[in-house]
Each structure stands twice: as C-alpha cells, then as structure tokens.
Amino acid sequence: MIIELMSDKKNRPVAFVSLDDKEYHIPLKHIVAIHMFNQILRSLDTGIDIKFESYKQYEQLLNDVSEAVQKKKATAS
Numbered sequence: 001m002i003i004e005l006m007s008d009k010k011n012r013p014v015a016f017v018s019l020d021d022k023e024y025h026i027p028l029k030h031i032v033a034i035h036m037f038n039q040i041l042r043s044l045d046t047g048i049d050i051k052f053e054s055y056k057q058y059e060q061l062l063n064d065v066s067e068a069v070q071k072k073k074a075t076a077s
Contacts (some may be wrong), residue, residue: 001073003066005059013055015062041065046072
C-alpha cells in the first residue's frame with residue numbers, strides 16, 4: 001500500500017492510495033473527508049498518531065503511514 005498527498009488538476013488536495021494494483025484518489029478538500037480518511041488511517045493500526053494540523057504536516061503523516069504499512073506487511077510475510 002502506498003499513500004501520498006497530491007493535488008488534482010484544480011490544485012485541490014487528494015489522497016492517492018495504491019493497493020493491490022488498484023489506484024484510488026480521495027478528495028481531501030473538506031474537514032469531513034479528512035476526518036473520514038483519518039478513521040481509515042487509524043484502522044491500519046500503525047501506532048502513528050493520526051491528526052490533521054496542516055496539509056504540509058499531513059503530507060508527512062501520509063508518508064509515515066505508508067512506510068509503516070509497508071514495513072508491517074514485510075514482517076508479516
């Protein structure tokens with residue numbers, strides 16, 4: 001699983017998720033969408049404190065979660 005913060009063509013924030021050869025783009029423009037996505041991130045049980053402070057901070061958070069999920073998957077194999 002790869003999770004990144006990107007911008008769409010209109011420069012709006014979007015979470016890009018790549019999972020099992022499928023790609024998902026999740027718009028994160030509104031706080032409700034961010035809150036829902038945070039719930040998904042928490043369900044991954046990475047031990048990382050999931051919170052939104054700014055898009056810059058959130059970009060790093062998504063990178064950290066992506067790395068943690070990849071390490072978790074590697075150790076489970």
